[in-house]
Amino acid sequence: MTPERFMNAIRFTLLLLVLGGLTACQHPHTPDHRDADLYQALGERAGIETMVENLLYLIVEDERIAFQFKGIDVAHFHRQLSDQICELSGGPCLYTGRKMRESHSAMAITETQFNALTENLILAMEQNRIPTGAQNRLLALLAPLHQDIRGL
Amino acid sequence: MMRLIRTSCTTLVLAALVIPMASADPGSRIWATGGVTTIEGSAGGGLVPWAMLSGYASDREWGGTLALTRAELDDFTVSFTGVTLNWRNRLEVSVGRQTLDLDTLGAALGEDELSQDIFGVKTRLWGDVLYHRYGQWSAGLQHKRNRTFTIPDAVGARDDSGTDVYLSGSKLFFAAVLDRNLLANITVRGTKANQGGLLGFGGDQDDGYEAQFESSLGVFIDRRWLAGVEYRQKPDNLGFAREDDWWDLFIAWVPDRSLAVTAAWVNLGDIAGLENQQGAYLSLQGSF
Numbered sequence: 001m002t003p004e005r006f007m008n009a010i011r012f013t014l015l016l017l018v019l020g021g022l023t024a025c026q027h028p029h030t031p032d033h034r035d036a037d038l039y040q041a042l043g044e045r046a047g048i049e050t051m052v053e054n055l056l057y058l059i060v061e062d063e064r065i066a067f068q069f070k071g072i073d074v075a076h077f078h079r080q081l082s083d084q085i086c087e088l089s090g091g092p093c094l095y096t097g098r099k100m101r102e103s104h105s106a107m108a109i110t111e112t113q114f115n116a117l118t119e120n121l122i123l124a125m126e127q128n129r130i131p132t133g134a135q136n137r138l139l140a141l142l143a144p145l146h147q148d149i150r151g152l
Numbered sequence: 153m154m155r156l157i158r159t160s161c162t163t164l165v166l167a168a169l170v171i172p173m174a175s176a177d178p179g180s181r182i183w184a185t186g187g188v189t190t191i192e193g194s195a196g197g198g199l200v201p202w203a204m205l206s207g208y209a210s211d212r213e214w215g216g217t218l219a220l221t222r223a224e225l226d227d228f229t230v231s232f233t234g235v236t237l238n239w240r241n242r243l244e245v246s247v248g249r250q251t252l253d254l255d256t257l258g259a260a261l262g263e264d265e266l267s268q269d270i271f272g273v274k275t276r277l278w279g280d281v282l283y284h285r286y287g288q289w290s291a292g293l294q295h296k297r298n299r300t301f302t303i304p305d306a307v308g309a310r311d312d313s314g315t316d317v318y319l320s321g322s323k324l325f326f327a328a329v330l331d332r333n334l335l336a337n338i339t340v341r342g343t344k345a346n347q348g349g350l351l352g353f354g355g356d357q358d359d360g361y362e363a364q365f366e367s368s369l370g371v372f373i374d375r376r377w378l379a380g381v382e383y384r385q386k387p388d389n390l391g392f393a394r395e396d397d398w399w400d401l402f403i404a405w406v407p408d409r410s411l412a413v414t415a416a417w418v419n420l421g422d423i424a425g426l427e428n429q430q431g432a433y434l435s436l437q438g439s440f
């Protein structure tokens with residue numbers, strides 16, 4: 001190995017270490033202080049409820065997923081999802097609905113449908129002017145639910 | 153600066169061609185998760201393939217991309233034109249043509265350019281870049297065929313065609329840096345290619361496959377802007393001139409699913425004895 005190539009190998013290793021270091025800093029989220037500011041950033045209970053309402057409007061307009069929601073008890077769904085987001089974001093709420101795997105198992109949700117819902121959620125947050133950082137933090141809390149919702 | 157302006161002008165003309173094609177609904181994957189098109193046609197950054205498949209097709213859809221890229225280095229111009237198809241976010245197929253204009257060396261060598269065709273396939277083996285804890289992993293091949301072999305032959309290349317094999321892992325870490333999403337990619341490639349294949353495959357110093365590491369790291373400033381860095385190790389098979397690793401700094405703008413514009417500063421190191429080749433890179437991608 002020439003000295004030049006050796007230096008390059010070192011540089012590359014450093015890049016990997018930085019990468020690895022950042023990964024290691026990804027601690028699992030538990031409702032803590034940091035997440036309580038997330039609850040504030042989402043506009044507290046009222047903000048979350050409007051966001052979920054906006055989400056519902058987007059869902060019924062979206063032909064990729066609207067059919068999955070046909071005939072549901074909309075008020076119940078709105079309350080459950082608001083409770084869940086409120087609790088996850090560190091707010092003073094308690095989600096009392098079913099486990100994600102249980103409530104979604106009969107729907108055979110495809111990846112396309114999951115992406116459609118994620119897209120609508122992001123659009124709903126944008127409609128509510130939730131700052132990018134808070135959007136990302138909420139997505140970080142919801143992304144791990146993917147496996148259960150899709151029944152994988 | 154002139155160089156950047158010239159590149160921008162070319163790109164504007166090309167944009168006029170790409171944008172109208174990219175009008176249909178390109179698929180359901182989340183914005184910017186198809187990456188852009190590398191100078192070898194596979195979805196990725198500019199120089200390094202990522203584990204994501206091209207465009208926006210999700211598991212019930214198909215889609216694809218068309219890309220035009222140009223990098224004006226000190227003594228060379230690299231360009232690439234290619235198309236990809238993505239079937240159900242499972243299989244990506246790509247075809248493209250890459251050329252290196254020998255701006256400075258041309259007269260002395262009696263040739264204007266080096267050029268090759270690249271045929272690629274990539275398959276998603278496992279996982280998902282956004283939703284899976286361990287990210288997404290894909291494997292791919294890039295089969296490259298030189299269209300001009302006089303110069304590679306003269307400098308000691310063994311073959312006028314070759315196939316790279318690679319394994320890539322990509323993962324998006326939500327809210328990882330100042331609450332911004334971080335995209336990390338790592339690729340290991342087995343290759344015999346000299347300067348990516350433009351100078352043929354294998355050489356007088358080494359004619360075997362070598363494992364090379366490639367990596368990139370990008371931060372989503374918001375869902376439309378991704379800025380980052382890429383690094384690509386390269387073999388050094390030819391005795392006539394030393395070959396360097398490549399790196400770049402990039403910023404990509406993805407206003408919606410149909411369009412992506414990437415600007416970068418690339419450093420391709422020494423090429424054919426001309427030192428430290430750097431320059432502006434601009435790439436346009438339309439998705440369908």
Ligand code: HEM
Pocket residue numbers: 065068069072073076077080081084096097098099103104107109113114115117142143145146149
């Ligand atoms: C991160 C993504 C998701 C979250 C956080 C989420 C959350 C929830 C919650 C909290 C409930 C109420 C459960 C209960 O009442 O016990 C629910 C129900 C429901 N979800 Fe999801 N969900 C997600 C993705 C999806 C997707 C992708 C679909 C389909 C395209 C979907 C379709 C439904 C339907 C139709 C119900 C009503 C079920 C019923 O009342 O019988 N969900 N979801």
